Amino acid sequence: MEEALTSLDVTDHTLTEQEKKQLDEQGFLLLTGIMESDWIHQVRESYETLMRREGQSAGMEVHQETGTRRLADLVNKGEVFDRMYTHPKVLAGVYHILKREFNLSSLNARDAVPGQGHQALHADWGARTQGEPFHVVNSIWLIDEFTADNGATRVVPGTQHQAGSPGDYMSDPQGEHPDQQLILAPAGSVAIFNAHVWHGGTTNRTATTRRACHAYYTASEHEQQLDQKEYIRKSTYDRITEAARYLLNV
Template sequence: MDMATALRDLAVTDETLSTKEKDQLDRDGFLPLPGILSSEQVAAFNARLAELTAAEGERAGLEVHQEEGADRLSDLINKDPMFDVCFTHPRVLAGMGHVLGDFKVFSLNSRASRPGKGLQALHADYGEPVQPGAYRVCNSIWLLDDFTADNGATRVVPGSHRWAKLPGQEMADPRDAHPHEVQLLAPAGTVVIFNSHLWHGGTLNSSDRPRRAMHMAFCTRDLAQQLDQKAYIRSTTYDRLSPAQRFLLDVTAEDVARRAS
C-alpha cells in the first residue's frame, strides 16, 4: 500500500477539491467545507461524546492532554466506528494531501469549551517555524455547534502559515488580539481544514453553553503521531478497517499482536 493507492481506494481524486479551494488553502491557510455532516450526524456525535465524557470522568482526554476550562477526549478512533468518517472523508483527505503530500493520522480529539472559558494564546501546532511548503501537520475542525462571535469560535491569522515564525516571536503576549485575526464563524456540520502552522487559538466562550468540536489532524509520514496509533490500536478497530484505512493509521497486524501480548 502507498499513498496514491490509499487515496484512490478512499475515493480521492485530483478533482475532489477545486483549484479555487486549493488556492484558498494555500493563500489563507484554511478552507471551510460546508455541509460535511448532516444535522443528524451532528446530533449523534454530540450524544456519543457526552456519553464518553461521562464514562471517562476525570480521566477524559488523558491519552493526549487535558485542558482547564474545556472538556477533552482523545483516542476517538478506537472508541466508536462512527468516528471513522473523520479520517476517511474524501474532501478532507484531499486537503491533507494537498498540504502535506504523503501523510498519516496524527490524532483525533474532541474539545468542548465551557462557558466563561476557552481563551487560548495564538499558537501553531508545531514547535518550531517551518519554511512555506515544508509543512508537517495539518488539522481539521469538525464543528458540532454553530461557531459564533460569542461562543469561543477559533480565531486564525490568515496567511501566517507562510511567515516561518511562531506567535511568541512576534507578539509580546500571544493571548492578545492580532490586528489581522479573523474568527471561523460557520454552522454546525462544517469542517474547516487548516494548516497547523497557521496561527490560531480558541476565543472566550461568553455564551451559556459549551462550544463543541472535534479535531482531526494528520502529519507527514516521517513524523511521530500525537497519539501513537501502534500503541493504542485495538483488535476490534483493526479488524473493521480496510487496508487503505490501516495505512492512514500506520498500523499493522503485528502492532495489534504486540499490544495484546
Template sequence: MTITEALYELGVRDDTLSTDEKAQLDREGFLSLPGILDVATVAAMNQRLAELLDEEGEAAGKEVHQEPGTNRLANLVNKSALFLPGYTHPRVLAGIAHVLEGDLKLSSLNHRAALPGQGLQGLHADWSGATAPGQFYVCNSIWLLDDFTPDNGATRVVPGSHNSGKAPHEELSSPTDTHPREQLILGSAGTVVIFNSHTWHGGTLNHTEKPRRALHSYFTRRDQPQQTNQQASLHLNTIASLSEAARVVLEVTLP
C-alpha cells in the same frame, strides 16, 4: 497498499477540491467545507461524546492532553465507528493531502469543547518553531459539532501566517492578545475547516452558557511520530473492522 493508493481508494482525486479551494488553502492557510456532516450524524456524534465524558470522568482526555476550562477526549478512533469520517472523508483528506503533498497519516482524533466563560488560548502553531514557507509537516481539521459564532469560543486564525517564517511571539507581546489580522472561523454545525497547522490559531472565550463542541482530526507526515500511537492504542477488533485504506491512513496493521 501505499498512501497514494489508499487515498485513491477512499475517493481522493485531483479534482476532489477545486482549483480555487486549493488556492485559498495555500494563500490563507485554512479552508471551510460546509455540509460535510448531516444533522443526524452531528447529533449522534454529540451523543457519543457525552456518553464518553460521563464514562471517563476526571480521566477524560488524559491519553493526550487535559486543558482547564474545556472538555477533552482523546483516542476517538478506538471509541466509536461514528468517528470514521474523521480520517476517511475524501474532501477532508484531499485538503490534508494538498498541504502535506500526499505524505500523510492520522496523528490523533480528539474532542475539545470550550466551556462557558472559558476556552481562551494563546495564538500558536502546532509545530515547534517556525518553518520556511511551503515546508509543512502538520495539518489539522476542525469538525464543527455546534455552530461556531462570534460569542461561543470559535477558533481564531491569522491568515497567511503559515508562510511568515515567524512564531506568534515575534509579533505579539502576549499570545493571548488580539492580532490585527486575525479572523474567526465561523460556520454551522457539520462544517469542517481544514487548516494548515503552521497557521497561527487559538480558541477564543466562550461567552455563552453552553459548551462549544468540535472534533480535531490532526494529521502529520508519515516520517513523523503520531500524537496518538494508533497501532499501540487501538483494540484489535477496531483495526480488524477497518478497510485496508483506512488502516494505511492510520498507519496500523493486523497482527
C-alpha cells in the same frame, strides 16, 4: 499513499482549484454542509456518553486542558467517528498541503466550558524556518455551531508562510491580532487548516459548551501525537478498511 487515497475517493479534483488556492494563500478552508443531521446527532450522543463514562480521565491519552472538556483516541471509541479522519475532502486538503505521505496523528475532541477556552495564538508545530516544508494539518469538525460568542477558533490567514512563531511578531500572543478571523459556521461544517497557521481558541461567553472534534495529521516521517499501533483495538482494526489502517499506520 496514492492507492489508499484512491480507495477513499480522493482524486486531483476532490478540491476545486479555488479551494486549493485558498489553502495555499490563506492557510485554511471552511466547508459547510459536510455532516448530515443524523450524523451530527449521533456524534453528539456519543460525545456526551464518553464524557460521562470517562469523567476525570477524559482526554488523558493525549492532553487535558484547564477550562475545557476533552476526549482523545476517538478512533477506538465508536464507528460514528470513522468518517471524520477518512473524509475525501479533508484528505485531499491534507495531501495538497503536505505534498507527501502522511498519517493520522490523533482524533480528539475539545470544547470550552462557559467563561473559559481562550488560547494564545500558536502554531501546532512550533517555529518554522523560511522555506521549511509543512509538517502538520488539522481539521475542526463543528459538532455545534461556532459563533462569535461561544469560543470559536481564531486564525490569522497567511501566517503559515511566516518564519518563527507568533511571539516573534507580537508583544502578547494572548491578545487580538489585527488580521485574525473567527471560524464562524453552522454545525456540520469542517475547517481544514495548515496547522502552521497561527490560531487559537477564544473565550466561550455563553452558558453552554461548544463541541468540536479535531482530526490531526502529520507527515509520515514524524511520530504521531497518539501512537495508533499502541492503542488500536482489535474491534477497530477489524471494522475499518485497509486504507484506513494505512492512515493510522497500523
